[in-house]
Amino acid sequence: MSGLRSLLNRRSFLRVFSLSAIAWLWPKKSAGTINFQNNKNIPANYVQNRDVPGFYIRSANPFLGVSAQEWGLAVGGMVKTPAAFGYEDLFGFPMVSQVSRLKCVECWSAKAKWEGFRFQELVDRVQPDPKAKYVTFKSADSYYESYALEELLRPRVLMVLRMNDQPLSKDHGFPLRLIAPFKYGYKNVKYITQITFTDTRSRNYWADYGPYSIDGTIQPGIDHPLDYEKKPLPINGGEVFHFFDPRPASPKTRQ
Ligand SMILES: Nc1nc2c(c(=O)[nH]1)N[C@H]1C(S)=C(S)[C@@H](COP(=O)(O)O)O[C@H]1N2
Ligand SMILES: [Mo]
Numbered sequence: 290m291s292g293l294r295s296l297l298n299r300r301s302f303l304r305v306f307s308l309s310a311i312a313w314l315w316p317k318k319s320a321g322t323i324n325f326q327n328n329k330n331i332p333a334n335y336v337q338n339r340d341v342p343g344f345y346i347r348s349a350n351p352f353l354g355v356s357a358q359e360w361g362l363a364v365g366g367m368v369k370t371p372a373a374f375g376y377e378d379l380f381g382f383p384m385v386s387q388v389s390r391l392k393c394v395e396c397w398s399a400k401a402k403w404e405g406f407r408f409q410e411l412v413d414r415v416q417p418d419p420k421a422k423y424v425t426f427k428s429a430d431s432y433y434e435s436y437a438l439e440e441l442l443r444p445r446v447l448m449v450l451r452m453n454d455q456p457l458s459k460d461h462g463f464p465l466r467l468i469a470p471f472k473y474g475y476k477n478v479k480y481i482t483q484i485t486f487t488d489t490r491s492r493n494y495w496a497d498y499g500p501y502s503i504d505g506t507i508q509p510g511i512d513h514p515l516d517y518e519k520k521p522l523p524i525n526g527g528e529v530f531h532f533f534d535p536r537p538a539s540p541k542t543r544q
Contacts, residue, residue, distance in 0.1 A: 336460050344399040346460045352430040354459035355480060362465060364411055366485035367421035372414050376464050379450060382406035387445055392507060393474035403468050404451035408441040421486035429480040435491045435503060445470050476505040
């Protein structure tokens with residue numbers, strides 16, 4: 290872990306210093322100023338972890354975001370026809386809209402209206418090798434995730450371009466993020482730039498830098514079961530599949 294990353298990591302920062310010990314470092318708040326930044330040492334124009342009421346922001350590596358002009362999406366790996374997309378290209382896919390909840394392992398959840406396209410559209414375009422059973426995502430902020438291809442073809446998994454009737458904001462993953470409501474928030478990768486089809490499963494950011502699983506399926510019954518030093522609490526959100534519930538339709542039968 291780089292020195293910068295460990296300094297900027299909210300969790301380790303709070304573990305080492307108590308709030309009162311560092312209070313003298315903080316500028317005095319002027320009356321009426323609302324500032325939800327969790328780490329005041331990071332410039333305000335950086336995306337970072339912020340407890341904004343309504344929808345928290347979680348970005349492990351503070352960064353400045355990407356513009357539509359500089360952004361591109363590369364889709365490749367074990368595929369017949371690798372493809373590259375600009376921002377506008379993605380609006381050529383049929384758009385789907387859903388309301389679903391994002392649930393972080395840290396025990397908060399929030400819902401939004403999400404709009405985007407199905408992962409199947411990319412599959413149709415690049416035609417993966419039948420042996421390519423896994424997919425790796427890479428992001429502009431050097432975050433990364435991995436999924437089984439089968440999971441990405443389930444209902445209510447969406448490649449998201451718009452949130453609450455607006456283009457995704459810089460904080461919430463502009464220009465492209467994944468929403469998979471049955472996975473914990475950390476699997477809902479933002480700022481996607483690269484999608485690679487593979488025959489073996491790659492790791493993800495929070496399995497490498499924290500105690501979280503690669504699978505990240507929301508566990509029924511308890512909240513933040515995997516978070517640092519916290520006790521399990523009754524669950525209060527998220528889309529949880531109990532083992533006795535019917536499973537989502539298979540890709541062949543989805544609408
Ligand atoms: N690229 C990228 N995607 C990411 C993250 C990140 O740090 N970088 N954080 C994850 C975590 S831990 C959560 S809970 C959600 C939070 O999404 P939000 O910031 O839109 O609330 O994004 C996930 N996707
Ligand atoms: Mo999270």
